[in-house]
Every structure is written in structure tokens, then in C-alpha cells.
Amino acid sequence: MEKMKALVKTGKGKGLVEIREVPVPIAKENEVLIKIKAVGVCGTDIHVYRDEMVYNPPVILGHEFTGTIEAVEEKVKGWEKGERVIVEPHLGSCGICRFCRSGLIQLCPQKKGPGWIIDGAMAEYIAVPYHLLHRVPDDMSDEEAGLAEPAAIVANALLDRNPIQAEELVVVLGPGPIGLLAAQIARAYGARKVVLAGVDSDEALRLPLARKLGIDYVVNSQKQDLPALVADLSDGEGADLVIEASGAEQAINQAIDLVRINGRLSVIGIPTRERINVEWTKAVFKAINCDFSFSSSYQSWQRVVSMASRGLVDLKSLITHQAPLEEWESVFKDLQEGRGVKALLLP
Ligand SMILES: [Zn+2]
Ligand SMILES: [Zn+2]
Structure with a gap:
């Protein structure tokens, strides 16, 4: 059996990650390697x-990946060896439940996340069903x-669930990769002004990057008066749309404060705690339209390919690290200690 190197979470507990030699996965009949x-x-x-x-150890980490097709199994149609691809990480979706039949395979209860429930992509190879593939055009780089x-x-x-509307004031809370992407997408698709807010720990890297990306207002909410800025930009009404991209309890409550009456709240950030304190009553009295978004749709992948090809959104500037898989430990350390935005490992 052929072997490959992979970054494996070996057991339950803190740490317990190492590079291991594991078998190259064997693609099934409707899969590509x-x-x-x-x-x-x-x-x-x-x-x-x-x-x-x-998570379900031992398991290979990683679910955000790109590569080339190495082998095509017998029932796969329309794909060839050597094609550059990206892959929706919705493995195990059943194809028969309400969500799968409605075209929302990302919400299938049978779905198994590669990188935590089943083996992921921090390895030399992965086998995936071909219905999850998207072609990478020549004008989209490997980094993108x-x-x-x-x-x-x-x-x-x-763009799908809670679409940006023309000329609205958008506030993004949390300047991590998701917030930096959200601010750019809001601007590209019609927002009047975009405000991106972070905290002291974002001063070193993320807020300067947001400024470089040309976001209209980039704010450290621990030092600057974010509510006053939003009031100023909206005749005192508040933001039309607040995008919560931090998962922090304080930011979630700030989102409820900053959005205008009958405004929209888009929730993408995931809190690390199961329960948080939220001013729910205030949200009710403001008649906030709140959308909890999770995962990604087929259409959203197609849109990303198109927007990257057109250069509408700068994906590349978010990448602070590109390192061989073997250097994972220092990369993980940098990300945890605020010395990185987005890192790519190169197996
Ligand atoms: Zn991810
Ligand atoms: Zn299903």
C-alpha cells in the first residue's frame, strides 16, 4: 500500500497532533483522488x-484545500486527470434528506466534516466524490x-441568504479572515460605506491589513468610539446591516446596539462557548432581522470562482504564511498568538 505524509490529530486531548505516514486513500467508484x-x-x-x-481521532486535519486530479474512478464523468479543483467539504451528505433534495447538501445531518469527523486534507492526497468539485480557472491562482x-x-x-443591498451602511465586527472577506464582499456588491471593527489585539496585523485593502472605516473599538461613528454615518439611525464575524459575546451585543431598527444582522462568527449572554429583549424591540448562516452552498462556490477571476475581491493579501506541511507547528503557534491572518500549508 502506498504511503503519504499527513498531519494527524492522534487522540483526545490538548495538542496530540503530529505528522504521520498513512496509507494514500483509495478513491471509490464515484470519486476522484x-x-x-x-x-x-x-x-x-x-x-x-x-x-x-x-472530533473523531485519529483524524487528518484540514478542510480548505485545492489541488489537481490525480486519478478518476470509473463512474466519474466530465473530469480528467490534471485538472485544478476546489472542493465543497460536504462529504457524506446523503442525497435523500429534505436538505439534500432541496439543494442544500451543506445542511445535511449526515454530513461528516473532513478534518475533524473524517480524514481531511492536510496530507498529500484526499479522495472525494466528484459531485463536490468546482473547476479552478487559469486566472485563479493556487493561493486564491x-x-x-x-x-x-x-x-x-x-449573497445567498441575506444579500447585501444597494447603498446600505454595513458594519463588520471581527477582522479575521471571515471579517476581511465580508467587508470586501459588502463593498464589491453595493454597500455605500463599510465599517470594519476590531480590538487591541488586531492592531498589529489585521487592522492595518484592512486599511491596505481599502475598507472605508477601520476601527479599534477599544480605542475609538464605534457607536458614534456609526451614528454619524447614518443620521443617528444605525447600520442597515451588521455582520458578526467574531463570535465574541461583547461583539454580538454590540451588533444588536449598532444595527438600526428593522435592520439586518448576519451571523457568521461561531462562539467557542455553548451559551452566551445576549440582549435578546433589545433585539426583539428593535425588530432586527437576524440570519444565522452556516457553511457554504454550491452557488456561493461558483460566485467565489467568478469574483476571484474578475479580481473583485483580494483573497491573496489575506495570506500571511505559506509553509511546508512539516512546519505546521510554528504556523499554528503564529496564528494562535495573533501573528498571522490566513496560513496555507503546502503538502
Ligand atoms: Zn474553515
Ligand atoms: Zn442529506
């Missing part, structure tokens, strides 16, 4: 590393393709 070129390090990978979420998954999550929230 992909040789992985780049795999993004996501908050999810860090949470598994730190033992902060549900490596960021397709988080971009698709944002596109799903802000």
Missing part, C-alpha cells in the same frame, strides 16, 4: 488542536483557490 497543493489552516483546525470542539472555502462561507451569508 486529488493531489493537494495547498490547504488553509482554519479556526476549526486550531480548535481541534486545542481540544475545543467535537486555497481561500475559496472561507470566501464561499461569506458569499453564502452575504
Whole structure:
């Protein structure tokens, strides 16, 4: 059996991640084998590393990846060896439940997350069903393709579920990769002004990057008066749309404060605690339209491919690290200590 190197969470507990020699996966009849070129390090990978979420060890980490088709199994049609691809990480979706039959395979209860429930992509190869593939066009680089998954999550929230509307004032809370993508997508698709807010720990890297990306207002809400700025930009009414991209309790309450009466709240950030204190009553009296978005749709992936090809959104500037898989430990450390935005590992 052929072997490959892979980054494996070996057991339950903090840490317990190492490079291992494992068998190259064998593609089934409706699958392709992909040789992985780049795999993004996501908050999810860090949470598994730190033992902060549900996972199923031993398991290969990684779910944000791009590569080339290495082998095509017999029932696969329309794909060839050598094609560059990105992959929706909706493995195990059943095809027969209400959500699958409605075209929402990302919400299938049978879905098994690669990188935490089943083996992921921080390895030399992965085998995936071909119905999850999207073609990477020539004018989309490997780096951009490596960021397709988080971009698709944002596109799903802000173009499919709770679409950006023309000339609105948008506030984004949390300048991580998701917030930086959300601010750019809001601007590209018609917002009048975009405000992106972070905190002191974002001063080193993320807020300067947001300024470089040309976001209209980039604010440290621990130092500057964010509510006053939003009031100023909206005749005192509040933001039309607030995008919560931090998962922090304080930011979630701030979102409820900053949005105008009958405004919209788009929730993408995931709190690390199961229960948080939220001013629910205030949200009710403001008649806030709230959308909890999760994962990514087929259409959002297609949109990301198109927007990357057109250069509408700068994905590449978010990448602060590109390193061989073997250097995972220092990359994980940098990300945890605020010395990175988005990292790609190159198996
Ligand atoms: Zn991710
Ligand atoms: Zn299903």
C-alpha cells in the first residue's frame, strides 16, 4: 500500500497532533483522488488542536484545500486527470434528506466534516466524490483557490441568504479572515460605506491589513468610539446591516446596539462557548432581522470562482504564511498568538 505524509490529530486531548505516514486513500467508484497543493489552516483546525470542539481521532486535519486530479474512478464523468479543483467539504451528505433534495447538501445531518469527523486534507492526497468539485480557472491562482472555502462561507451569508443591498451602511465586527472577506464582499456588491471593527489585539496585523485593502472605516473599538461613528454615518439611525464575524459575546451585543431598527444582522462568527449572554429583549424591540448562516452552498462556490477571476475581491493579501506541511507547528503557534491572518500549508 502506498504511503503519504499527513498531519494527524492522534487522540483526545490538548495538542496530540503530529505528522504521520498513512496509507494514500483509495478513491471509490464515484470519486476522484486529488493531489493537494495547498490547504488553509482554519479556526476549526486550531480548535481541534486545542481540544475545543467535537472530533473523531485519529483524524487528518484540514478542510480548505485545492489541488489537481490525480486519478478518476470509473463512474466519474466530465473530469480528467490534471485538472485544478476546489472542493465543497460536504462529504457524506446523503442525497435523500429534505436538505439534500432541496439543494442544500451543506445542511445535511449526515454530513461528516473532513478534518475533524473524517480524514481531511492536510496530507498529500484526499479522495472525494466528484459531485463536490468546482473547476479552478487559469486566472485563479493556487493561493486564491486555497481561500475559496472561507470566501464561499461569506458569499453564502452575504449573497445567498441575506444579500447585501444597494447603498446600505454595513458594519463588520471581527477582522479575521471571515471579517476581511465580508467587508470586501459588502463593498464589491453595493454597500455605500463599510465599517470594519476590531480590538487591541488586531492592531498589529489585521487592522492595518484592512486599511491596505481599502475598507472605508477601520476601527479599534477599544480605542475609538464605534457607536458614534456609526451614528454619524447614518443620521443617528444605525447600520442597515451588521455582520458578526467574531463570535465574541461583547461583539454580538454590540451588533444588536449598532444595527438600526428593522435592520439586518448576519451571523457568521461561531462562539467557542455553548451559551452566551445576549440582549435578546433589545433585539426583539428593535425588530432586527437576524440570519444565522452556516457553511457554504454550491452557488456561493461558483460566485467565489467568478469574483476571484474578475479580481473583485483580494483573497491573496489575506495570506500571511505559506509553509511546508512539516512546519505546521510554528504556523499554528503564529496564528494562535495573533501573528498571522490566513496560513496555507503546502503538502
Ligand atoms: Zn474553515
Ligand atoms: Zn442529506
